Amino acid sequence: MMVHRVTRLLLSSVALAVPAALSAQAFGLNEIGSCAVSRGYATTAAPCRDASTIYWNSAAATQLSGWNITAGGAWIAVKGSFTQDTTLRVWNADVPTSFIPHVFVNYHSPTSKLAWGVGVYVPYGLTSQWTDSFPGRFSAKKASLATIYVQPNVAWQITPKWSIGGGPIIGHSTVELIQGVDLSSQATSAGGPTFGQLGVAAGTEFARARLKGSAMGYGAQIAINGQPTPQWSVGARFLTPVDFKYDNADATFSQIFTGLIVGGTVQAPFTAGTPIDSLVAPQFRTGGSLVAQKASTKITHPAQIQGGLAYSGYKNWLLEADYAWIGWKRFDVLPVAFQGPASGSNRNLLESYNNSSAIRLGAEYTIPTDGWKLRAGFAGVASAAPPETVTPLLPEQDRTYWTFGAGIPIMHRWTLDGAYSHVATPGARGRIVERTSSTQTADQLNSGVYHLSANVFSFTLKASF
Numbered sequence: 001m002m003v004h005r006v007t008r009l010l011l012s013s014v015a016l017a018v019p020a021a022l023s024a025q026a027f028g029l030n031e032i033g034s035c036a037v038s039r040g041y042a043t044t045a046a047p048c049r050d051a052s053t054i055y056w057n058s059a060a061a062t063q064l065s066g067w068n069i070t071a072g073g074a075w076i077a078v079k080g081s082f083t084q085d086t087t088l089r090v091w092n093a094d095v096p097t098s099f100i101p102h103v104f105v106n107y108h109s110p111t112s113k114l115a116w117g118v119g120v121y122v123p124y125g126l127t128s129q130w131t132d133s134f135p136g137r138f139s140a141k142k143a144s145l146a147t148i149y150v151q152p153n154v155a156w157q158i159t160p161k162w163s164i165g166g167g168p169i170i171g172h173s174t175v176e177l178i179q180g181v182d183l184s185s186q187a188t189s190a191g192g193p194t195f196g197q198l199g200v201a202a203g204t205e206f207a208r209a210r211l212k213g214s215a216m217g218y219g220a221q222i223a224i225n226g227q228p229t230p231q232w233s234v235g236a237r238f239l240t241p242v243d244f245k246y247d248n249a250d251a252t253f254s255q256i257f258t259g260l261i262v263g264g265t266v267q268a269p270f271t272a273g274t275p276i277d278s279l280v281a282p283q284f285r286t287g288g289s290l291v292a293q294k295a296s297t298k299i300t301h302p303a304q305i306q307g308g309l310a311y312s313g314y315k316n317w318l319l320e321a322d323y324a325w326i327g328w329k330r331f332d333v334l335p336v337a338f339q340g341p342a343s344g345s346n347r348n349l350l351e352s353y354n355n356s357s358a359i360r361l362g363a364e365y366t367i368p369t370d371g372w373k374l375r376a377g378f379a380g381v382a383s384a385a386p387p388e389t390v391t392p393l394l395p396e397q398d399r400t401y402w403t404f405g406a407g408i409p410i411m412h413r414w415t416l417d418g419a420y421s422h423v424a425t426p427g428a429r430g431r432i433v434e435r436t437s438s439t440q441t442a443d444q445l446n447s448g449v450y451h452l453s454a455n456v457f458s459f460t461l462k463a464s465f
Helices: 004-022 034-038 058-063 276-284 340-345
Strands: 066-084 090-092 098-108 114-124 127-129 142-159 162-182 205-226 232-239 242-255 293-301 304-311 317-326 333-338 347-350 356-366 373-381 399-410 414-424 428-430 448-464
Touching: 034 066, 034 373, 034 399, 034 414, 034 448, 058 098, 058 114, 058 142, 058 162, 058 205, 058 232, 162 242, 205 276, 205 293, 242 276
Parallel strands: none
Antiparallel strands: 066 090, 066 098, 066 448, 098 114, 114 142, 127 142, 142 162, 162 205, 205 232, 205 242, 232 304, 242 293, 293 333, 304 317, 317 356, 333 347, 356 373, 373 399, 399 414, 414 448, 428 448
16 A cells, blocks of 8 residues: 655645745734734834834834833634535634743943843744644644744934844744545555545545644844934834744654445455555554654745834824835745655645735824823735635635724833734635645635634733833
8 A cells, every 4th residue: 555645745734834824914923012912013113112122123222211121922812714615514713822922121221322132022823723524634734833033132323313223033933733644545556546446535534644843043133213303203124034944844643543444355455344444554654654754844934124104293192104015925936855755755835925015003192191001003914825825724815903902000110011903804715625736726726715813912011120
């Protein structure tokens, strides 16, 4: 019995899962600082006055005085579903609530033009997960990615109204994929019929595969911030691409018993009454195709450019509009290399992503009597994936964010920020099967509609000394 195609599909799907999870408009995470969340992520021109500005606009770190420590996190609850065209049956996703932390420290002496600090945050992550009955589990039952950035920063006040900032980025990324393996598509022997041709129904899961890997990546960021007039502020930041090489990722396989029996004799060992589970069992032992092995691929976190304009001419109000661009166009073909039984199946996977963008609007009102800050925002985000790449790994689609929150002073040096964000999507048609050729179109592949929504709760505690 030959099942080499199993490992090829598994590791190919893993490679597909990673970039999908990395997309800054897909599994990208902007929940970095509760103040920014509540302002619809519009914080490039007039960043929140805390150390999270190291991420949003590192140049504005010179606007802080003394020590500023910011720490918190966001709880993200995602809901998803897939509605099949032919049956109208709905499968709900099984995504766990994720906690995304952030910590920033900044120091700026009032007598110095120099500010320095460091941030630790998660810019990419979350999990796509489906139930055991979902027909797309053979593409992905679970796809999980978490990338942590450590970002040292130095900011310099060029003039009283203009500053620049920048520094290196050190990233660590982990990825995990779990998927089912369909027996019907496996060949019974070299050049022989498939199990499906012998009567095994499509969607018969006989194995579950898991891949886990990690990688380090390095990049940099630079930003500028200024106040041309007392009422207007401008800002921009650029984040370089960051390459991650997932070398020596671990692929493992476990057998799932089907309980099927060969109904009629074809040829040995396919004789009537033989359990199919016993026929495939040797593939999970030494010498078989479904043994532990290694895989590697290279993924690039995309370049990001963000610019903003803020106005504070209305008493106690701050209004801002930002534009963000994510350079996903370069993600066109993905090379995948295997070791072990699948070493002969190295290939280039077709992605054909598009550059994506976002519009972000935010407002903040300061209550003069007690210093409370009330915030609200909106963001509209364009999908990076083309219609033929909307999959269970990530049902990428256009979406909107509606946000609000508040900043509450606690004594003299402490502030608690809280925020809520609701993420809505219009739905997108997608597929649950592999794309094997560039000639295959979305109309040929897509078989249903994916829907996604999310609720985000974020809290940040910050102190200044």
